[in-house]
Amino acid sequence: DWNMPDYVAEAVAAIREQVGDEEVILGLSGGVDSSVAAALIHRAIGDQLTCVFVDNGLLRLNEAEQVMLTFGRNLGVKVIHVDATEQFLGHLVGVSDPEQKRKIIGREFVEVFQAQAEKLPKARWLAQGTIYPDVIESAGGKNKKAHTIKSHHNVGGLPETLNLKLLEPLRELFKDEVRELGIALGLPHDMVYRHPFPGPGLGVRILGEVKKEFADLLRRADAIFIDELRAADWYEKTSQAFAVFLPVKSVGVMGDGRTYEYVVALRAVQTQDFMTALWAELPHTLLARVSNRIINEVRGINRVVYDISGKPPATIEWE
Numbered sequence: 001d002w003n004m005p006d007y008v009a010e011a012v013a014a015i016r017e018q019v020g021d022e023e024v025i026l027g028l029s030g031g032v033d034s035s036v037a038a039a040l041i042h043r044a045i046g047d048q049l050t051c052v053f054v055d056n057g058l059l060r061l062n063e064a065e066q067v068m069l070t071f072g073r074n075l076g077v078k079v080i081h082v083d084a085t086e087q088f089l090g091h092l093v094g095v096s097d098p099e100q101k102r103k104i105i106g107r108e109f110v111e112v113f114q115a116q117a118e119k120l121p122k123a124r125w126l127a128q129g130t131i132y133p134d135v136i137e138s139a140g141g142k143n144k145k146a147h148t149i150k151s152h153h154n155v156g157g158l159p160e161t162l163n164l165k166l167l168e169p170l171r172e173l174f175k176d177e178v179r180e181l182g183i184a185l186g187l188p189h190d191m192v193y194r195h196p197f198p199g200p201g202l203g204v205r206i207l208g209e210v211k212k213e214f215a216d217l218l219r220r221a222d223a224i225f226i227d228e229l230r231a232a233d234w235y236e237k238t239s240q241a242f243a244v245f246l247p248v249k250s251v252g253v254m255g256d257g258r259t260y261e262y263v264v265a266l267r268a269v270q271t272q273d274f275m276t277a278l279w280a281e282l283p284h285t286l287l288a289r290v291s292n293r294i295i296n297e298v299r300g301i302n303r304v305v306y307d308i309s310g311k312p313p314a315t316i317e318w319e
């Protein structure tokens, strides 16, 4: 039960007090937590903050542009945009095991981030968007997967290697408070109410070996799905929704020709805690529109299926 403008003023004062005239770096992912942390810290210390946004080639359609536009252009935050697509995809060639892919993506992220940090020798602080539930998770260590997730997400190990102090201004907040704070700081509604997106990104939504060609197809299919969910007012009724690329070819007809192309699965779930989830009962008319658009607009996909598996026993992601 707190008052938002007061909270912002207090948090800003606390950050100024903590940081003084030193410099801060922050890994901006485009997700809610790192975005709100960036906006808050920028409000407090302006250009003493530098954000690093790493494009791993596994982001959603236009994601890098959107982050640069919102933070760089609109909010005037210093953001370094690193396009490391080739480095990430290069290291993923021939790798199809999901955990192996996660490890590689996590490792490359640390490497790229560290290289950027070394170019900012004046930085004394590493800022992270750790929120209260992350703090509890890490302390309890009961949920091993969640812990692993967060250690990737929150760039585990980096503060020690880089000899930086940790700045975590969202540590006491729950997700809904982080969202309110984001709105109060002027972040766009769509950014603040975005579904979670895994650290390894499309790397775990392209089954098996990741290829640029697959990522490009998946990005377009996924964007159509999300557009249509938003248009039908279903986006915020689902907790997470996305497309998955299946490297399987099936036969279709188009005009008077036969096609032999890939399959996309749509996944939409409703959940409170992401530990269990129900598949969303999306209207058939909505599913039909999404399917028609993907098949007509994304050459290379000729079949769309809907995932009707709950968690458990299925997980939310396919890998």
Ligand code: XMP
Pocket: 102, 149, 150, 152, 153, 196, 197, 198, 199, 200, 240, 274, 311, 314, 315, 316, 317, 318, 319
């Ligand atoms: P699952 O698939 O385990 O997902 O039911 C539960 C939630 O965790 C997210 N997830 C991840 N997030 N790195 C992340 O940052 C990961 O490797 C990862 N794997 C799953 C998933 O998107 C869902 O919100």
